[in-house]
Amino acid sequence: MAQIDETHDPGRRSWVASADGHPDFPVQNLPLGIFTPPDDSGPRAGVAIGDSILDLEALADTGLLSGETARAAQAAAGAALNGLFALGAGPRRALRARLSELLTDGSGAADQLRPLLHEAAPCTLHLPARVGDYTDFYVGIHHATNVGRVFRPDNPLLPNYKYVPIGYHGRTSSLVPSGTALHRPHGQRKAPDEAAPSFGPCRNLDFELELGIWIGPGNALGSPIPVAEAGEHIAGFCLLNDWSARDIQAWEYQPLGPFLAKNFGSTLSPWVITPEALAPFRTAQPPRPASDPAPLPYLADADDQQTGALALDLEVYLTTPLLRESGHAPVRLSQSSTRHMYWTAAQLVAHQTSNGCNLRPGDFLGSGTISAPEPTGLGSLLEMTQGGRAPMRLVTGEERRYLEDGDEVILRAHARRDGFVPIGFGECCGMVLAAR
Template sequence: MARPVIDETHDPARQSWVESAAGHPDFPVQNLPLGVVAPPGGGARGAIAIGDLVLDLGELAASELLEGAAKAAALAGSGASLNALLALGAAPRTALRRAVSALLSDEAYRTRVEPMLHRAEDCTPHLPANIGDYSDFYVGIHHATNVGKLFRPDNPLLPNYKHVPIGYHGRASSVAVSGTPVRRPAGQRRAPDRDAPLFGPTARLDYELELGVWIASGNALGEPIPIGSAGDAIAGISLLNDWSARDLQAWEYQPLGPFLAKNFLTTVSPWIITAEALAPFRTAQPARPAGDPQPLPYLLDEEDQSSGALSATLEVLISTARMRAEGHPPFRLSRTAASHMYWTMAQMVVHHSVNGCNLRPGDLLGTGTISGADSESLGSLLELGEGGRRPVVLPGGEERCFVEDGDEILLAGRLGAPGFVPIGFGPCRGVVHPR
């Protein structure tokens, strides 16, 4: 798998004339993520985030500031979704990134580019792409082990886990952008002391800390993506919260897997951190423990093993209705690392397509919950609260085993590496509302 190139756009000395970009926790000039927003009084259109502002791709494409592949990319991304831009693949996307980086870091272009910028807080975020299909994986081995222990103490990991990237087909229609209200789902659930199920709102609503992987050019039906080309199929990543109703899940998941427990809402952050922006933060996939099987040849690539993981810190925070009323800041529930993935993003893509399944531009893959090995790095309340047996105590004395009405769950993440400017994902949040 070819590794994205580190070029002048990643230079830590590069500064933008956009004042808010300097030291911005998410969107310095070294990031330049892609998204879709609606400025005041306007419709949804493609944009690039820079500091506290967004650059309108439509206005940029209509100017004389771009040419060649960069202009083609801006035109493809100027509509209400980025699907056409994602379909172009890496080369035009890279050309656009380099051109925009130069425009935003050269004072000579300021008077021409500044009118194309809008304040992000005045814009309404939209999903970056029309998602044709969404699949969710289970590559966080600590999460898989922790959950397995709750239900199968003597056999937490099933025999296939270390041989095959486990996943299931999710519901694309209920993937929503950060800020979309979370309406508590209802369904069937059965209490341990009852023989028959009850119908009603979930009593065990949970979050899942994940990364979302956006597909670029994809593949034709019947033509698998080889591991050496998998990087070309990945446009970039976002934060992803796959909300889960654990009591519904426990009752329905056998024999066919998740259904109503998962398909009511999946929240993603609005911006795609492109594969090009991720280049400095690539790191080696952690070595498998002694005795673990080597992946089958179609899943194994030396370049992917040496640079297929990411140096990213991920966090989950909670803000209850009472905390907000009393003026308390959000409380961090956990902090973990993206490197706690047993399978790489490329291996997810390859396995998804190995049977001939066609991935299309704008498709979304979830990594599954990313948890660490200790209690401070768990990516779900199911794990933190040990299945409801050990409540998490919040500031002010509130307790949580699962997410309650009025709670806001916030995901955050930053990528960092020595010698490079750190970049972030932007917000991924949702407030829970009663049924």
């Protein structure tokens, strides 16, 4: 489990001026990603610091790294972080400690490193790793309850929900980095009052607010990862917008689950927020109602119960063509928190591998939609508009049941705790384009 150390010292300031007070990337964060500079010199690993990106490949050539930190930077060479993820927590932690030293004011390395900084805004950010497999879980208990209530008002959660971290396999080919616009998908949909389905553009396009989890070393087929060791296999976190075509989903999903309703595109925020950066923001699992069953032994670990949950503030923003034309900032639709996850990231890893299924470096897990219990904290339009029956009215006067063409959804996450410098995930955004 990552510890709080000097890299979290709120007194540390960076010689990169934009880092101090930066809402996402102060020197206490140091997230990893893959970027291409505007000169198009090819994708490579980098570290976000303020409004800049430090070229990690170029750093490895300076002689400022050695031993484990050099090994970590070398593993990150190329256009994906899979190699670094495979090394596990030790080298990643060492690299963080060294990056923190080098980027802190007074390190003496500023003159040498300044040429390795790229202004972030004109850079292209990519997916940080090649994803071998992607699992989407369903651990937002308020979301599961809200969705279940539509079908079973008296008994919204299925009997397995509080025993099984419910999840299903997602599609990796259509995972895209933040900023990628997606066309409204076509598909089969059948309204209850229609005699037969028809094929056409999705009518009920939605977003889903999720936490993403990057997998580190992983396990061999047939060798489960115990929950107490699961933390060692988590390489980092990001945001995930699991775009959902609700009308396609309703018609296709029985009996084998969602498919084309989801795999036309899923958007990831590009920066990998490490477990080390999030160490101060770990928290105990919220107490469960006394009537809830205890987790089965393979999911139960005392340390995980005490520190396995994350306290991250989540937000959803929306812009529309009319909002943009009228000069409005994006409007906030929702405020939620990762504290509303019924299972921890470690429990997801333990469950996923409990049958011997193998995780590989760069595999990806989604949490499922994280809604708060309050109506101001819902993680999807399905919940906010009650399946489209209660449209929301925006400040422009326009209404929304579901997403319209030209709408852009922006997810944000921040970690805050008294005595620590807040850090953020950067944006996870995507625009809806008209169906082709």
